[in-house]
Each structure stands twice: as structure tokens, then as C-alpha cells.
Amino acid sequence: MERFSYIERLEKWRKSQRRKPLILEGARQVGKTWLMREFASSHYANQVYVRFDKDRQLRRIFERDFDVGRIIRELEIAFRTRIDPADTVLLFDEIQACKNALTSLKYFCEDRPELHIIAAGSLLGLEYRDDKEDKADTDGETQTTGFPVGKVDMIGVHPLSFVEFLSALGESALAGEICGRNWETVETFRERLIDLLKHYYIVGGMPEAVAAYAETRNFIDVIEVHRALLAGYRNDFAKHAPKNDVPRIGMFWDAIPSQLARENRKFMYSGIRKGERASSYRSPISWLSGAGLIYLCRRVSVPRLPLKSYVGESFKAYVLDVGLLSSMSGLDSRIVLDGSRVFTEFKGALTEQYVLQQMLAEYEIEPCYWSTDDSRTEVDFVVQRGMDVAPVEVKAEENVRAKSLKSYMERFRPPVSYRLSMRPYKEQKIESPGNPERMLINIPLYGIR
Numbered sequence: 001m002e003r004f005s006y007i008e009r010l011e012k013w014r015k016s017q018r019r020k021p022l023i024l025e026g027a028r029q030v031g032k033t034w035l036m037r038e039f040a041s042s043h044y045a046n047q048v049y050v051r052f053d054k055d056r057q058l059r060r061i062f063e064r065d066f067d068v069g070r071i072i073r074e075l076e077i078a079f080r081t082r083i084d085p086a087d088t089v090l091l092f093d094e095i096q097a098c099k100n101a102l103t104s105l106k107y108f109c110e111d112r113p114e115l116h117i118i119a120a121g122s123l124l125g126l127e128y129r130d131d132k133e134d135k136a137d138t139d140g141e142t143q144t145t146g147f148p149v150g151k152v153d154m155i156g157v158h159p160l161s162f163v164e165f166l167s168a169l170g171e172s173a174l175a176g177e178i179c180g181r182n183w184e185t186v187e188t189f190r191e192r193l194i195d196l197l198k199h200y201y202i203v204g205g206m207p208e209a210v211a212a213y214a215e216t217r218n219f220i221d222v223i224e225v226h227r228a229l230l231a232g233y234r235n236d237f238a239k240h241a242p243k244n245d246v247p248r249i250g251m252f253w254d255a256i257p258s259q260l261a262r263e264n265r266k267f268m269y270s271g272i273r274k275g276e277r278a279s280s281y282r283s284p285i286s287w288l289s290g291a292g293l294i295y296l297c298r299r300v301s302v303p304r305l306p307l308k309s310y311v312g313e314s315f316k317a318y319v320l321d322v323g324l325l326s327s328m329s330g331l332d333s334r335i336v337l338d339g340s341r342v343f344t345e346f347k348g349a350l351t352e353q354y355v356l357q358q359m360l361a362e363y364e365i366e367p368c369y370w371s372t373d374d375s376r377t378e379v380d381f382v383v384q385r386g387m388d389v390a391p392v393e394v395k396a397e398e399n400v401r402a403k404s405l406k407s408y409m410e411r412f413r414p415p416v417s418y419r420l421s422m423r424p425y426k427e428q429k430i431e432s433p434g435n436p437e438r439m440l441i442n443i444p445l446y447g448i449r
Helices: 006-014 032-043 056-063 068-079 099-111 123-128 162-167 172-179 185-186 190-203 208-217 219-240 242-261 277-288 324-326 333-338 341-363 403-412
Strands: 022-025 044-053 088-093 116-121 134-135 143-144 154-156 294-300 311-319 368-371 378-385 390-395 414-421 427-429 438-444
Touching: 006 032, 006 154, 006 162, 022 032, 032 044, 032 088, 032 116, 044 068, 056 068, 056 099, 068 099, 088 324, 099 116, 162 172, 162 190, 162 208, 162 341, 172 185, 172 190, 185 190, 190 208, 190 219, 190 324, 190 333, 190 341, 208 219, 219 242, 219 324, 242 277, 242 311, 242 324, 242 341, 277 294, 294 341, 311 324, 311 341, 311 368, 324 341, 341 378, 378 403, 403 414
Parallel strands: 022 116, 022 154, 044 088, 088 116, 294 368, 390 414, 414 438
Antiparallel strands: 134 143, 294 311, 368 378, 378 390, 427 438
16 A cells, blocks of 8 residues: 555655654554554664564563663664664554653653654553653652653554555556646546545545455445444443543444534534533543544634634534444445435535545644534635635535635635535636635545645
8 A cells, every 4th residue: 555645754754854753643553553664664774663562571671761772772682683773763563552662752852863763552642641650760850651742753644545545446547647636637537536436435544444445346345344443443442441431432423423414514412312511521522532533623713823713612523534434324335336315415424524534644634614603604624724724615516506615705705715526626716806816726526635
């Protein structure tokens, strides 16, 4: 598989003069281990790979103290190799299983900044947010076992994007045309891309599901992978979440598909169970978000910079992957591929989930949405774009009549507005007497990169 944007970010990190130990974070099974090992194999002559959840002996190396020199010497003995910063990378996998290893990244950053270190872990914020364990070093000073704030670089890893999905299916040439924004060629293969996009709605971007589909082209195999992944996440609820939160974590998680199926996708607690209150779900939502299993798209009252300053309590909740959302919703693959009425009712939700996923994976954008106080006028997403805020309207088909976007543009006059639909790429100048020239850009859903 190709992970285009992540390899680019890793290469930038490797060449940086201000490089710190790097942590790849994200939900379980999004491909963090594969990514770190693939990058290490192609960019370093030597790699030292430590998997903390399986090797107790290697954990002991980190459990004594934070003497970086000693840790390096003992790793060299354990792996019978020399750790040379010029050609060696240290790979710390499942780092959440060894608290001292995570904390040691602070000391690697301070004492041996020339070393190349890539760590990967899940549930990192959850594992260490309440940690109070202290240890005394040889000088009698207190050292806290916790997250090395400010001493690491971070990259969030998400499921495969649509262009990465295309590449995994042997459509690398098409993926290249999209990445190159060669719109004439892209439109030549419009029908094929639309079919492949529908397949992506079903399969999604979880690496194991994509691999299964690439091998067999059988959606039944994909659904079995999804079921196993969803069961694994439920096990995580019970294993890692506070006991009192587990029931509501499950109820919130289960409610997301039905909430997104509503015309107004703003999350309503009453849709979980009558009489439920927001205060009862603050901790469960925080847990799911910290685990990387959900994304909250929050409402802004005014689309001004910085957007976070105008965020309110209302939000839309999405899961981490469009394929998982399809399986959670119980959609039969034939419903999506044939475009039946059931899919027509739900395709708006899948399309919004897809667009959000691409923005996160390709651009590391965490969008908000805008609506009037009465929710009668709403723009699906608003994103920071340089010194401006750009509205993004999402349409599942070719019908692009959008009163909300028009109202937003007239009210706030953004320099650039985006519409994502099944229509071809088009740039349209918006006449605005006495105002700077404005632009409305339509990007085909299958051309997002």
C-alpha cells in the first residue's frame, strides 16, 4: 500500500534540523506499525525495532531510570548492533505498554537529539492523562512518568484516503492524475472513479479491510474484517475506559449512524435515550475522541479566525472511517452500488463522513460547521484557509442547488468557497460590485486530494 501524504511528512521530519522523537498516534489498526517499518526500511540502513506489548525483557531496559546512555548501550547488546545516528533509526512500537519508554523520549530529545526515533501507540492520551506515578532519580529529584509534552513531534495517522485506496487496488495511474490535479484526464475516467468511490464508501480505508478487498474483491470479506475491528473497539471500551463510563461510551458510539441519518445531523442526546443530558456524556465523548474513534465537528457561531474561539456546544459526530460507518449502519453493499432508495436517504451522511476523512488524512484539517441559531441555514464545513475562512458545501450527487451556501456567501463574502459534488472541476467567478473578486470552486468528490 502507498501512504502518500504520510511518507512526505516523515521525509520532512527526517530532514528537519529541529527534529524531535516522533510519535505516530491514531486509533488501533490504522496502519501505524506498517508505516513506521516501511519508512525505516526504505530510508535507513539499520533499524532497532522494539515492541513493548510483547517483549518483557526489553521493557526492563526502560524501567530502571532515564539514563539515555545506558539505554542505548543495553539496546545495542540486546540487538547485537551499533546504534549510529548516521544510519540507524529506533522504532518503539505499542509504546503505551511501557510508561517509562514514553517518558524517556523527553530525555532522548534533550540528551541525544541527533538520534532518529519513531514511536507508535494507541490510546496514548487516555493511558497517561491521570497518571500520578513519580520516581526519584539518583540525584534525589522527582521524575514523573508521563507524556513528554513539548519534547516530541506528532503525526496523527488516519485510515487510507481515497487516492491511497485507488493505489492499493492497482489504480496508481488514476491516483496520480488526481494528485496532479489533471482534471481533463480525471473526467475522462469519471464513470470508473464514481464506481470506485462507491466501493470506497463500503470498504473504507482501514488497511486490513482494503487488503481483503484488494485480494478477493468480495464485500463479504470486508464486512467480516469490519465486524472484527468493531468487536475489538468494544473490547477496548471494557478494557481501557473507566467502568462507570463504559455503558454510555457504547450508547454514544451506537447512536452515531442514526444521528447522521437525520437531515439535521447535529447530535441530539435525546436520540440516544429520552431524558439524556449532555453532562452525562462529557467523559464518554472525551474517551472516544481521545481513542481516535470519533471526530467531533463543532458548530461555530461566526466564521472568523481563529475558528476555535467561536466554537459552541453543538456538534456533529462522525466515526473514524466511512467503511466502518457503512457496516455499523447495516447497509448491504448492493444498496450502495445500485443506488436504491435506502442509500439515497443515507448517502448524504456517508458523503460527509468521506469528505471529513479526506480532509483529516490529506491536509490534517479539523473542520467546524456553521449554522444560524435556528439551524435553518447550515454549511456542512468551514475551514481555515490562510488568513481566511472558507465554506465547504457537500453534495452527494450532481444537484448542487444550495441555498445555505448562497446565503453564507452573501452574508460573509468569503474570497473562496468550495462545493464538493459529482460535477466536474470548475472555477466560477462571483460578481460582487464594489468588492474584491470572489471565487466558487467545484471539486468532484472523486478528485479530493
